[in-house]
Amino acid sequence: MPDLLGPALELVTAWAGRPVTYTPIKGGLSHHIVRVETDAGDRWLLRVLDPNVSAAGLGIPLDLEIVNTSRAAQAGVGAEVLLRLPGAMLLEYIDGPTLDAAAVRDPAMTEDIAAACRRLHAGPRFATDFSIFRKLEELLALCHAHGLKIPQGYEDRLPAVAEIEAALAVRQPPTVPCHNDLLPENFILDGSVVRIVDYQLSGNNDPAFELGDIAAEADYDREMVRRLTRAYFGDDDPAARVQLYLLMSNFTWTLWFSVHHGLLAEQAAAADFDYDAEAADKFAQAVRDLDDPGLGLLIDDVRGRRRPHDPTLPSPPATQPRPSTPATGTAPSPPPPNAPPAG
């Protein structure tokens, strides 16, 4: 990564009108994140974006990330953007613990996490749209274009993914401004309120993806998926939708790590993180769910054709509409292997 940190710190010093010191924050997977302080007790967070991440197709363009970050702040969830700098932004410092997977799995946190998502989703729309299926096509095209290693057997699963996409499309809700990358480390506890940082993959999307992605990143079991669904939607009827997106999060983000491993080796070494092993781990989790005998039930459920005797699924409301879409034959074709990235 070119030295963008030094120039950004100089601009922050000029803006602050007094000397600053800085401390790198470890934990981010993509960028230079530093805490900036003054003797007077001011404290800010400087996020210096690595242009290679966006250039490799692993994040939205920097200017759009800054726009979306400001909108998330307007929603009362993101950190306030205090200063826009070339390739960097100075943010409000959120003073509180960053969550980890155990905290996100703690049932006592579920309501607060759901409330943070609801606040974000009720805020101003983002400047970008997002679909996990289009992202999959993009990442796969990148892997093909650069001859990158992808987990063995990955593309054999694309027909099943197409069936999942077709099922989710049957009752597609309106999109809302979503974060789309809710690893535990992107939640910060601010007093008793959960805040969300890092809008690198943000875009308007189906809110059920947001929940499925949280669930995938914190390794939720079925009961926790149901709990989060209930906390967000008020009932657990969309739990099957969330569960399918959990699978899609693991499946698609496998390739995010494959691309990062293949194209950003230098950054990977600096981050001291095994991107290749993470790709294999995510794919193994996706395969576990693709091979689960209950997958067909989930697909039927999101299509609105829930089987009445399945004890693992909630009962449908009496007024549940029953779309007459056929179960098979409507799936879109899998992405063409050499399609150019979408954006």
Ligand SMILES: Nc1ncnc2c1ncn2[C@@H]1O[C@H](COP(=O)(O)OP(=O)(O)O)[C@@H](O)[C@H]1O
């Ligand atoms: N505004 C903020 N206030 C306080 N801490 C922050 C803030 N933004 C990020 N952090 C901390 O820095 C870590 C990495 O930041 P993040 O924006 O997620 O970077 P990356 O894109 O590299 O994942 C977060 O997990 C969190 O601990």
Ligand SMILES: [Mg+2]
């Ligand atoms: Mg992050």
